Amino acid sequence: MPTADSYFVCATPRTGSTLLLGLLESTGVAGRPQAYFREPDESLWAERWGLPGTAGYGEFARAALAAGRTENGVFGAKLMWGTMDHVVARLGPVHPGLAGQDVRLLERAFGRTRFVYLRRDDVLAQAVSWLRAEQTGTWYVDVSGESGGAEPTGQEPGYDAAGIGALVEQIGEHNAAWERWFASWGVRPHRVRYEDLDADPAGVTREILGFLGLDLPQGRAIVAGHRRQADELNAAWIERYRQE
Template structure:
């Protein structure tokens, strides 16, 4: 595939249940900041929006530069640390994507993130626009496992930045939810857009899923698992 001159893009490097779908829809709604999605998750793309999405990684890269781009030749993608492992034996994806910038999206409330993930695993509801397949029940061991995975996902990205000297644009879930327009402005500044983009809010359909159940589970987990004399090994 021949890449058009001047194309540039960004990768949102994050972990599950970080509000990344919410952020991606806000960015995509501008029409000038690409269409960031999990392009290296071909099963997810086929399920949500493209039944013919390619399984081959070369085809996925082509989709990033076409499906993931807006007419001003800015593309976007989203990737979790464990998704890097799916593709790294076949392609150096960072070198394959031209003029790539980095956004690091994290969540301050790590336990809340793990609770959200555990609940999504049980219900099958990973987005507010999806129906729940079954009710969720409190499972301390499942929350603990997802907390462990999230700690490692976060550590891998931090090590990547420390080792390479890459300075990403850092965004926090809590601040993105409170003021998504500010997050959009920061990404636009990073990509060198001279005019601030307008958003089409009709295209933002994902809403925050956290409710009182999440808070109750987090409180119960700390009561049952919060022994201060234990320092976890991850």
């Protein structure tokens, strides 16, 4: 039996989270994880699920559960830092007796909940990737070559030392915030390094399944749905930033 009803992939941008979500979904037993709770996208999800404009956050959470579960009842979703605060703040009025008790709120809404923490050792490479994605609007490329994640800006990527430095600082702040949150609530997440995910995506996915008490169905392949985006331009920006 699964050891969790739900799990959240906790991350910062450009750590391979979209790749990991696709790998987990491909197993057929680890939910259909998406960034369901990203605040700017809530209205799009609500429309897709046919929720009325008067729907409360409890209804939204239940609709997310229905959409993000596989047949074995396991639910998955992604949370960036900042989204966590938004989710627990919105769930507080739904379950007022648990307001301010983050983990208990999540478990009340999503059942037995576990956490996967995805981070990247090379923060400079992460910042370069983040800046480039923001400039171009291309956040991922699937195996067919189609890109997505935001509206394309039509802008050519351009080196920006100040922008890279600001993102390096922001990544550090968000990583520290995740660590404080885990420590505050006694959470022991399953930790995943981007570098390990990049080197062995199927192996990392199998480890997460083990953490969740799940077995890969016999004959089922773990399939990546997205391509690696880093190229010579990323490497050139990294080298230039280090030299400067």
